Amino acid sequence: PTGYMENSISYSAIEDVQLLSWENAPKYCLQLTIPGGTVLLQAANSYLRDQWFHSLQWKKKIYKYKKVLSNPSRWEVVLKEIRTLVDMALTSPLQDDSIHQAPLEIVSKLLSENNNLTTQDHESIIVAIAPLLENNHPPPDLCEFFCKHCRERPRSMVVIEVFTPVVQRILKHNMDFGKCPRLRLFTQEYILSLNELNAGMEVVKKFIHSMHGPTGQCPHPRVLPNLVAVCLAAIYSCYEEFINSRDNSPSLKEIRNGCQQQCDRKPNLPLRLLHTSPDLVSQEATLTESRLKPVIVTSNEIHVEVERNNTANQKMTASVGNDSEPNLIDCLMVSPTCSTMSIELSAQADRILGCYVEILKMLSDYDDWRPALASLLQPIPFPKDNCLFLSFLLLFFFRELKYVIQRFAEDPRQEVHSCLLSVRAGKDGWFQLYSPGGVACDDDGELFASMVHILMGSCYKTKKFLLSLAENKLGPCMLLALRGNQTMVEILCLMLEYNIIDNNDTQLQIISTLESTDVGKRMYEQLCERQRELKELQRKGGPTRLTLPSKSTDADLARLLSSGSFGNLENLSLAFTNVTSACAEHLIKLPSLKQLNLWSTQFGDAGLRLLSEHLTMLQVLNLCETPVTDAGLLALSSMKSLCSLNMNSTKLSADTYEDLKAKLPNLKEVDVRYTEAW
Numbered sequence: 001p002t003g004y005m006e007n008s009i010s011y012s013a014i015e016d017v018q019l020l021s022w023e024n025a026p027k028y029c030l031q032l033t034i035p036g037g038t039v040l041l042q043a044a045n046s047y048l049r050d051q052w053f054h055s056l057q058w059k060k061k062i063y064k065y066k067k068v069l070s071n072p073s074r075w076e077v078v079l080k081e082i083r084t085l086v087d088m089a090l091t092s093p094l095q096d097d098s099i100h101q102a103p104l105e106i107v108s109k110l111l112s113e114n115n116n117l118t119t120q121d122h123e124s125i126i127v128a129i130a131p132l133l134e135n136n137h138p139p140p141d142l143c144e145f146f147c148k149h150c151r152e153r154p155r156s157m158v159v160i161e162v163f164t165p166v167v168q169r170i171l172k173h174n175m176d177f178g179k180c181p182r183l184r185l186f187t188q189e190y191i192l193s194l195n196e197l198n199a200g201m202e203v204v205k206k207f208i209h210s211m212h213g214p215t216g217q218c219p220h221p222r223v224l225p226n227l228v229a230v231c232l233a234a235i236y237s238c239y240e241e242f243i244n245s246r247d248n249s250p251s252l253k254e255i256r257n258g259c260q261q262q263c264d265r266k267p268n269l270p271l272r273l274l275h276t277s278p279d280l281v282s283q284e285a286t287l288t289e290s291r292l293k294p295v296i297v298t299s300n301e302i303h304v305e306v307e308r309n310n311t312a313n314q315k316m317t318a319s320v321g322n323d324s325e326p327n328l329i330d331c332l333m334v335s336p337t338c339s340t341m342s343i344e345l346s347a348q349a350d351r352i353l354g355c356y357v358e359i360l361k362m363l364s365d366y367d368d369w370r371p372a373l374a375s376l377l378q379p380i381p382f383p384k385d386n387c388l389f390l391s392f393l394l395l396f397f398f399r400e401l402k403y404v405i406q407r408f409a410e411d412p413r414q415e416v417h418s419c420l421l422s423v424r425a426g427k428d429g430w431f432q433l434y435s436p437g438g439v440a441c442d443d444d445g446e447l448f449a450s451m452v453h454i455l456m457g458s459c460y461k462t463k464k465f466l467l468s469l470a471e472n473k474l475g476p477c478m479l480l481a482l483r484g485n486q487t488m489v490e491i492l493c494l495m496l497e498y499n500i501i502d503n504n505d506t507q508l509q510i511i512s513t514l515e516s517t518d519v520g521k522r523m524y525e526q527l528c529e530r531q532r533e534l535k536e537l538q539r540k541g542g543p544t545r546l547t548l549p550s551k552s553t554d555a556d557l558a559r560l561l562s563s564g565s566f567g568n569l570e571n572l573s574l575a576f577t578n579v580t581s582a583c584a585e586h587l588i589k590l591p592s593l594k595q596l597n598l599w600s601t602q603f604g605d606a607g608l609r610l611l612s613e614h615l616t617m618l619q620v621l622n623l624c625e626t627p628v629t630d631a632g633l634l635a636l637s638s639m640k641s642l643c644s645l646n647m648n649s650t651k652l653s654a655d656t657y658e659d660l661k662a663k664l665p666n667l668k669e670v671d672v673r674y675t676e677a678w
Contacts, residue, residue: 398440581607605632
């Protein structure tokens with residue numbers, strides 16, 4: 001018969017597959033031997049015929065191994081068959097993901113259906129399939145088996161010799177743990193098993209270093225995001241266990257194991273939350289004692305004790321009324337209602353949390369990873385919760401993470417320390433959490449002062465940043481200035497200089513704070529001197545146009561502007577001079593300036609931000625051949641009076657150009673030659 005087959009042939013029915021090789025045989029044919037006869041398959045060419053041949057051989061053998069391994073009798077025979085299956089997959093000329101994945105899935109099913117294997121059997125099977133794992137991710141069920149082995153035998157040589165290259169491949173090549181959460185869980189258990197070795201964190205540190213590589217730049221861009229995802233998920237899973245132990249809902253681990261109903265679950269962890277009864281609150285509210293009985297949360301993994309003073313009475317009464325615990329984060333952010341605080345974790349819980357927090361600290365020590373790490377942690381990936389013990393765990397984590405935040409604050413790169421601020425308006429950032437009164441502040445504002453110092457020294461010496469401090473953190477700033485902190489003294493002086501504070505009483509309080517210390521008194525006297533010079537500078541009179549000689553510096557400009565009155569200066573040319581962004585502090589003091597030429601200078605983004613906040617009446621600006629980038633050019637959108645803007649030969653992008661055109665309605669002349677937007 002010729003043409004198409006009327007009935008399909010199952011792969012399991014094929015007894016043999018051969019290439020036709022006799023003389024005068026039909027070209028490019030395969031002979032399939034089946035019960036009752038043979039079938040010839042003719043391909044269009046020899047390549048397609050060979051592809052069919054190897055594919056059919058593969059399918060035939062796979063069905064054989066599925067049948068053999070589905071009913072194991074003796075494990076030594078099973079182990080031999082697994083090794084043969086692996087060799088077949090490795091030697092097959094076919095190039096397809098399923099060639100290696102199919103044997104792994106067969107072994108995975110075998111392990112899931114046979115729970116009575118010995119540890120030796122486990123390790124023998126893992127070693128047998130190890131060659132397939134060199135270039136393939138393990139399937140989900142196999143990951144679960146690996147996790148179990150890491151938990152039960154963390155010191156096994158299989159963990160080091162077989163699992164290490166598998167985890168390294170996962171971290172280097174995985175794109176989304178959301179699609180394969182078992183890979184993340186396996187990576188978590190592997191890291192914990194490394195921490196169980198004698199050297200402990202030293203082994204983990206060597207592993208992290210091996211993932212980064214010996215050079216100053218990690219060649220694998222996915223390693224850092226994957227490590228951060230593993231650490232944050234592991235830390236949050238600890239909190240999740242406490243939540244689930246409290247409300248009797250199934251945890252993620254139990255859902256994965258098939259437990260969906262409360263009746264299927266194990267009994268609750270012994271956790272007690274002792275509320276103060278309404279009667280006790282009403283009785284103690286009438287007493288003159290300054291302290292209330294502690295609120296205690298206990299479980300088998302955590303012990304927390306909080307002493308509250310009488311200022312917390314209203315919050316506690318409200319909490320009892322709605323039958324819910326007070327939100328500790330909100331309490332700490334509003335008022336100092338906690339006078340003492342202690343967190344005691346069990347050795348196991350402390351080891352788990354400490355391990356992953358320590359990894360985050362290690363990651364922050366690599367210069368090339370720090371910008372991306374700061375960006376990943378900027379949104380603060382842990383929610384506020386109404387559970388008292390969860391709040392304390394978050395508090396514990398924030399305090400342990402202080403080293404990482406300190407590293408961000410010490411980094412001079414703007415893309416790193418800018419991530420200390422909140423990711424968007426209305427959401428707290430690390431800057432708020434570690435500021436005095438914040439949930440994680442435990443050092444009287446030392447880290448806060450360090451963060452303010454780096455932000456002010458970079459490109460945040462702006463009204464917007466000062467306004468934010470004046471509205472939200474003026475009290476802590478004044479307290480630190482009263483203790484002699486030079487950064488906070490400078491902050492208060494800038495608030496006075498830029499007229500940030502409108503209230504006269506507050507201004508007088510700031511002046512009194514400055515005059516209470518030697519450094520404050522000296523900087524306030526310098527401020528007063530600058531104010532006198534500013535009045536002289538802005539006094540009406542002087543030239544309307546001014547051009548500085550080429551090669552002039554910031555110091556030359558400052559010296560010139562301090563020599564007389566420039567209240568009428570409308571046109572200033574600094575073209576082909578050596579001025580930098582530092583001269584912006586002097587330019588913003590020119591009240592009548594309308595045209596500014598910065599052609600071929602070293603004026604950058606920081607200066608541009610300062611100009612955009614103070615010289616809102618500027619009409620003509622020449623930035624040709626300056627090192628400004630999109631970060632600074634975007635700030636020009638607030639200069640609504642701009643009519644002419646030259647951005648020739650800058651790092652302007654097309655998107656920023658379109659944004660500026662939309663936000664500057666009076667812009668008529670624009671030069672964007674030799675830019676991306678040209």
